Amino acid sequence: MKRIWRGTVLGVALVAVAAAVFSTAASGGGKAPYANYPRSQTLITSGTQWGNIAGMNPYTGNYAAGMVGLVNETLLRFDPIKGKYIDWLAKSAGWSGKKYKIVVRSGVKWTNGKAFTGKDVAFNINLGRFKTAFWNNLWVNVKQIKVNGNTVLITFKGTPNYIQWQNLMWNLPMISPVQASAIKSAAQLTTYSPNVPIGTGPYTVAAGGFDPTTRVVYQKNNGWWAAKAHVSPSPKPKYIIDLVNTSNTNSLDAVLAGVEDLNNNYLPGVNQLVAQHKVSTYYPSKPYMLSANTAWLEPNTTRAPLNDPVFRRALAMSMNTGQVVSQDYAHLVRPASPTGLLPTWNKYIDKAAVKKYGFKYGPSAAKKLLQKHGYKLSGGWFQTKGGQAINLDLSVPQGWSDWETARNMIVNSAAQAGIKITVKVKDYNTWASDRNTGNFDLVIDNNYQLSDNPWTYWNGIYHLPVIKSGTGQTFANFERYSNATAWKLVQKLDHTAPNNTKQIRALNDKLQTILMQKLPLIPLWYNGVWAQFTSKYWTNWPSAKSSRRYVPAMWRGYLQMTGIDVITHLKQK
Amino acid sequence: MTRYFLRKMVIYALTFVVAVTVDWAIPHLMPGNPVNTLMGRIQIQDPKVAHQVYTHYMRAFNLDLPLWKQYWYFWVSLFHGDLGTSILQFPTPVMSIITHAIPYTLALLIPAIALSWYAGNKFGALAARHMGLDNTVLPLGYALTATPYMWLGILLIWVLAVTWHVFPVGFAYDPTAVRGFDWPFISNLAYHWFLPFLSLFLVAFGGWAIGMRNMIIYELESDYAHYLGALGAPHRLIRKYAFRNAVLPQVTGLALALGAILGGALVTEIVFSYPGLGYQIYRAITNEDYFVIQGIFLFIIIGVLLANFVVDIVYLVVDPRTRIGMEGGRA
Numbered sequence: 014m015k016r017i018w019r020g021t022v023l024g025v026a027l028v029a030v031a032a033a034v035f036s037t038a039a040s041g042g043g044k045a046p047y048a049n050y051p052r053s054q055t056l057i058t059s060g061t062q063w064g065n066i067a068g069m070n071p072y073t074g075n076y077a078a079g080m081v082g083l084v085n086e087t088l089l090r091f092d093p094i095k096g097k098y099i100d101w102l103a104k105s106a107g108w109s110g111k112k113y114k115i116v117v118r119s120g121v122k123w124t125n126g127k128a129f130t131g132k133d134v135a136f137n138i139n140l141g142r143f144k145t146a147f148w149n150n151l152w153v154n155v156k157q158i159k160v161n162g163n164t165v166l167i168t169f170k171g172t173p174n175y176i177q178w179q180n181l182m183w184n185l186p187m188i189s190p191v192q193a194s195a196i197k198s199a200a201q202l203t204t205y206s207p208n209v210p211i212g213t214g215p216y217t218v219a220a221g222g223f224d225p226t227t228r229v230v231y232q233k234n235n236g237w238w239a240a241k242a243h244v245s246p247s248p249k250p251k252y253i254i255d256l257v258n259t260s261n262t263n264s265l266d267a268v269l270a271g272v273e274d275l276n277n278n279y280l281p282g283v284n285q286l287v288a289q290h291k292v293s294t295y296y297p298s299k300p301y302m303l304s305a306n307t308a309w310l311e312p313n314t315t316r317a318p319l320n321d322p323v324f325r326r327a328l329a330m331s332m333n334t335g336q337v338v339s340q341d342y343a344h345l346v347r348p349a350s351p352t353g354l355l356p357t358w359n360k361y362i363d364k365a366a367v368k369k370y371g372f373k374y375g376p377s378a379a380k381k382l383l384q385k386h387g388y389k390l391s392g393g394w395f396q397t398k399g400g401q402a403i404n405l406d407l408s409v410p411q412g413w414s415d416w417e418t419a420r421n422m423i424v425n426s427a428a429q430a431g432i433k434i435t436v437k438v439k440d441y442n443t444w445a446s447d448r449n450t451g452n453f454d455l456v457i458d459n460n461y462q463l464s465d466n467p468w469t470y471w472n473g474i475y476h477l478p479v480i481k482s483g484t485g486q487t488f489a490n491f492e493r494y495s496n497a498t499a500w501k502l503v504q505k506l507d508h509t510a511p512n513n514t515k516q517i518r519a520l521n522d523k524l525q526t527i528l529m530q531k532l533p534l535i536p537l538w539y540n541g542v543w544a545q546f547t548s549k550y551w552t553n554w555p556s557a558k559s560s561r562r563y564v565p566a567m568w569r570g571y572l573q574m575t576g577i578d579v580i581t582h583l584k585q586k
Numbered sequence: 587m588t589r590y591f592l593r594k595m596v597i598y599a600l601t602f603v604v605a606v607t608v609d610w611a612i613p614h615l616m617p618g619n620p621v622n623t624l625m626g627r628i629q630i631q632d633p634k635v636a637h638q639v640y641t642h643y644m645r646a647f648n649l650d651l652p653l654w655k656q657y658w659y660f661w662v663s664l665f666h667g668d669l670g671t672s673i674l675q676f677p678t679p680v681m682s683i684i685t686h687a688i689p690y691t692l693a694l695l696i697p698a699i700a701l702s703w704y705a706g707n708k709f710g711a712l713a714a715r716h717m718g719l720d721n722t723v724l725p726l727g728y729a730l731t732a733t734p735y736m737w738l739g740i741l742l743i744w745v746l747a748v749t750w751h752v753f754p755v756g757f758a759y760d761p762t763a764v765r766g767f768d769w770p771f772i773s774n775l776a777y778h779w780f781l782p783f784l785s786l787f788l789v790a791f792g793g794w795a796i797g798m799r800n801m802i803i804y805e806l807e808s809d810y811a812h813y814l815g816a817l818g819a820p821h822r823l824i825r826k827y828a829f830r831n832a833v834l835p836q837v838t839g840l841a842l843a844l845g846a847i848l849g850g851a852l853v854t855e856i857v858f859s860y861p862g863l864g865y866q867i868y869r870a871i872t873n874e875d876y877f878v879i880q881g882i883f884l885f886i887i888i889g890v891l892l893a894n895f896v897v898d899i900v901y902l903v904v905d906p907r908t909r910i911g912m913e914g915g916r917a
Contacts, residue, residue: 049762057761064869065683067675074627075674145639150632177631199642204677221764225675226686226861228761254761259859262740266748266755442618442874449622472631480633487625488636 050222050230053550053585056250058567059264060277060543062257065225068206069218071186072147074569077218077229078255082572083580084212084231085186088115088134090573091465093357094303094562098183098465099575101239102129102213104163106182108511111173115165115182121238123189125211129238131160136190138167143199148181150174172508176468179511183465183573187213213238215248215581228256246581250551253580255567268292271549275579277566279543281415284343292545295565296557299344302541303564307353307470308346308416308459310423310535313451314494318397319405323386325532329372330379331430332423334537341418346538352525353536358467363522370529379430395431405434405454410441416457419537423457450485451493458491459540462570468506471524474534475499494533499524542566553584594898598891605891609883610660613876614653620673620874621649647673647877660880669884670877674869680881683866688885690758691862693779695851698786699844706794707836711829713795714802724799730792735850739785739857746781753781756859782858790847797839801832834905841897844890 061078071081081087088103100106104118121129141152151174159166189211196202209220215237222230231253240247256273258264264278269291284301286292294301310332312319319325334348347356351371354362384390387398395403407424409416424434434455439447447453461473476489477500486493506520528534544565546554555563561582563575621643630636644650647670648659663670669680710727713719730738747755754760759774805811805828814824852864859865863882870878902909 049760049764052762055762064873065672065675065678065866067672067678072628073676074624075676144635145642147628147630147635147639149635149638180631199638200646203642203646206677224765224861225678226865227757227759256757256761257859259756259856259865263756263857263859266743269748270751270755272755272761441872442616442623445622445626446618469631476633487622487640488630488633 050252050254054251056253056275056551056580056583057256057273058253058275058277059256059258059267059273060275061567061569062229062255064257066223066229066257068225069208069210070203070206071188072145072202072205076569077223078567078569079216079229079231079253079572080210080218081186081569082214082577083216083253084210084214084218085188086212086214087183087186087573089183090575090577091183092575093463093465093564094575096357096360098179101183101573102187103134103182108173108175111169111510113167113169113173113178115167117163117165118238118242119163120242121213122236123191123211123213124217124234124236125189125191127189127191129187129213131163131165133187133190134165135160136193137185137187140193140196140202143196143202145199145202148185151177151181174507175509175511176466176507180465180469184570215239215245215577216253219252222252222254226257228254230254245578248581249583249585250580268545268547271547273547274549274551275544275546275554275565275567277542277544277568279345279415279541280545282343283545284345286545292547293554293556294545295542295555300347300541301345302543304347304356304463304539305542305566305568306459306462306540307349307355308419308457308537308540309349309353310537311448311456311458311492312533312535313453313455314492314533315451316454318388318403319454321386322531323382324388325535326372327379327383327388327430328427328432329532329535330375330382331427331432332535332537333374333426335374336426337419337422338538341415341422342538346541349536349538351529351536353528353534354467354470354525355463355539357463358470361467361518361521361525363525366522366526366529370526372529372532374426376426376430379432383431390431393431394433403433405432406437407434407455407457408437408439408444408447408453409457410444411438412441420457448491449487451481456491457537460489460491463542463564463574467521467524468503471499471503471506471521474528475503475524492533494531496527496531496533499527502527542568542571548586550586551583552586553582555579555582594895598895602887602891605887606664606884607657609880609887610657613871613874613879614656616874618874619649620876621647623873624673624676643673643676646676647671664884669881672870672875672878674873674875674878680877683878684863684881684885687861687863687866687882690860691851691855691864694782694786694854694860694862695848698783698790698851699840699847702787702790703794703836703840706791707798707833709791710795710798710800711802711825711832714799714806715825720799724795727792727795727799730788731790731796733789733792734853735785735789736853736857738789739782739854742781742785743857754778756857758861778860782854782860785854785857786847786850789850790843793843794836794839797836798832801835802828805829805832830904834901837897837901837904841894844893848886848890 066077067073067075069080070076071085086102088101088106090099090101092099102118102121104116106115115134117129117131117134123129135158138158140146141148154169154171156168156170192207192211193205196205209218215234216231217234219230219232233248233251239245258278261278261280264276265280267273268276283292287294295303312325314320338344338346338348350362351367352362383395388395397403407420409420420436424436427434448456461470473489475496477495479490479493479495480486502520502523509516542564546565555561555565563578564571565579566576621640624643625636625640630639648656672678672680672683713724743755746753758778763771763774765771811824811828852867855862855864856868866878867882
């Protein structure tokens with residue numbers, strides 16, 4: 014009896030303690046008993062940071078999401094929906110013949126109180142002298158950087174890389190020389206990571222809130238130049254917290270539980286949540302999302318029969334992309350143009366060429382094309398011209414469920430055209446390693462993000478030389494397509510002055526014609542700028558049906574592409 | 587006794603060397619190259635610059651050296667207490683990642699292992715003597731012990747967090763909480779700790795309860811128990827002896843189960859976005875972060891070896907036959 018009493022008392026005591034703990038912790042909302050960032054004044058985002066936050070180095074790929082844009086700003090920004098550059102830290106920036114002239118905006122201040130000047134711009138560009146700087150290839154072509162007050166004039170040794178340089182202007186974050194003067198070597202450029210970076214942006218890093226495994230906290234900078242100069246509305250959220258991602262499933266839970274305001278993960282079935290008014294998206298109905306990059310079928314063009322453009326065309330014609338778009342993605346994505354050029358680059362699409370050289374889904378026509386060019390059917394499957402069986406392997410990173418479903422659909426639709434494809438399961442690292450070294454037949458891939466110029470897309474497709482040894486291709490031309498003419502056109506495009514619109518048009522036309530004729534890649538669909546937002550705490554989100562046509566993403570590089578406008582236009586509920 | 591411990595120490599030392607070698611070899615023999623993953627995040631447009639940056643990182647991580655040299659440097663660094671630098675979170679030291687993650691994992695593991703073992707054994711012993719309990723609650727134990735940790739975690743989140751909003755969906759603390767060493771923040775930590783703890787506890791509890799229930803039934807049917815009964819010993823005394831004998835395999839089972847429970851903790855942390863070692867190792871494996879994989883597994887190896895050593899000592903205490911046997915006597 015005594016033991017029963019003892020057990021009961023112990024149990025009751027434990028329950029009481031647990032109840033006290035949980036009631037203290039759970040009585041949330043704005044009245045949380047623990048010191049907190051008030052929820053009603055805090056914007057919570059997620060979907061960018063996978064794995065721990067590496068720190069505050071804007072030159073490595075894993076820096077705190079939001080740092081470039083919220084803290085360290087760029088000279089220009091780019092609006093992909095309007096296709097226009099936005100003057101930002103620069104009052105103006107552009108080409109003057111073969112020289113690039115930047116006029117720094119006056120009244121911009123660093124968070125340490127010092128004025129942002131032309132010298133700071135020169136300092137930042139000159140960090141490119143280190144071999145580990147991503148713009149080192151552009152810096153080596155710089156002849157002189159002349160600073161005169163707020164004007165910075167850059168002259169080049171040879172013909173400028175017009176497109177790459179312009180791209181740099183809205184991608185190079187301005188970091189404070191006070192902190193960055195410690196960078197004296199290429200190695201130090203990679204290890205630079207101040208606890209609280211000095212910036213010019215609308216927010217500063219709240220160092221006390223930083224937890225590399227969980228979140229980064231930004232606090233509003235009340236002295237932000239853009240609000241003072243009425244260049245931009247002052248952002249309403251006092252704090253922004255970007256949470257580390259663990260999985261799409263966890264993100265879905267967090268969105269449904271009201272933890273996150275803006276989520277940038279791919280969430281399967283989000284169209285149903287939109288229909289139930291649980292979340293909103295940029296478009297209220299299909300395609301729901303803006304387009305971020307092109308997903309394509311990447312053939313290894315060095316292997317037979319994929320080295321034959323006719324076979325690649327037949328393969329392209331066998332792709333039932335419509336099925337992938339409607340059944341796999343429930344119309345969260347759009348089918349790609351045969352050029353693969355993103356919708357924001359529509360103005361570059363040569364419609365006559367698309368009509369002439371584009372491809373359409375048609376398994377019967379694909380069969381006929383192969384037969385016409387000497388491929389023979391045997392037992393329902395095509396053989397090579399030499400009579401050998403064709404059996405291509407196709408892989409996607411294991412666990413990428415949407416791509417796995419698409420892969421299965423592709424296998425089935427190719428089978429209808431008599432092309433045998435076998436699924437090969439590979440984890441991401443094996444998949445990436447095999448892709449880089451050319452150990453594959455077919456992969457589904459998407460490498461080049463939305464940008465200000467289709468040159469980044471062409472550069473990715475046609476880049477030469479193809480590296481055949483060591484780690485192989487590390488950033489472009491994974492299809493290992495060797496076309497010297499196309500590569501020359503890509504280089505020429507980069508060296509064409511932006512006012513030479515006629516030549517730019519002609520070069521883009523040629524490059525897309527080559528793509529559609531030779532199909533080194535088979536464009537399939539456009540992956541979305543995955544973005545779903547809730548209105549529990551913040552309203553006035555961007556939408557295609559409003560004047561707020563901004564790209565709702567915290568992804569790296571996207572805050573400069575009007576992502577910051579999303580934040581500055583939010584209203585407290 | 588000294589000989590016994592010396593022999594054990596030699597076995598543990600050999601196990602350590604082999605385990606650490608495997609720990610080093612597995613990530614290094616994985617296909618792919620972690621620097622490529624890092625390069626993919628930087629997105630450099632120019633191949634010459636890409637090559638420069640690639641070479642820089644390969645040198646920084648000693649990955650440009652032959653494998654035997656990398657292995658040698660690994661042991662040299664280990665004896666200097668240097669576990670290297672994370673590739674994914676460059677330039678964060680691995681030790682800093684581990685020291686940040688370890689409290690979370692220990693906070694889950696120690697209570698889950700200790701409480702599930704204690705409560706499972708008590709409950710199993712109780713169920714063995716009560717037919718009603720044995721037929722009603724114990725089947726739940728079978729279901730629990732057969733439940734994958736991950737699945738139970740997802741189920742708990744869905745029901746208690748997403749649907750009923752009773753508990754948080756994940757993380758170690760509320761995203762808006764300001765961290766501090768005070769009661770409100772500690773209670774917030776406990777609130778976020780409870781569900782991952784519960785999923786670990788429930789699965790392990792089922793296993794211990796079933797094991798103990800079977801052992802008690804076996805012991806109560808053994809000759810010594812019948813003999814004691816025939817002598818007129820009270821049931822309580824018989825049950826006490828039965829429990830003491832039945833608990834021995836459970837102690838051995840605890841040593842064997844440590845690895846499985848640890849594995850369960852790793853997946854549980856992933857499900858709950860709980861930033862312990864499991865979550866870190868998952869990220870490290872998917873990104874081929876060699877040094878973080880090595881560092882965390884090293885800690886796990888040391889932890890499991892130490893725990894086994896403790897169990898060995900406990901066994902000496904709870905089983906007099908072992909103790910007497912080692913002292914040269916006969917049980």
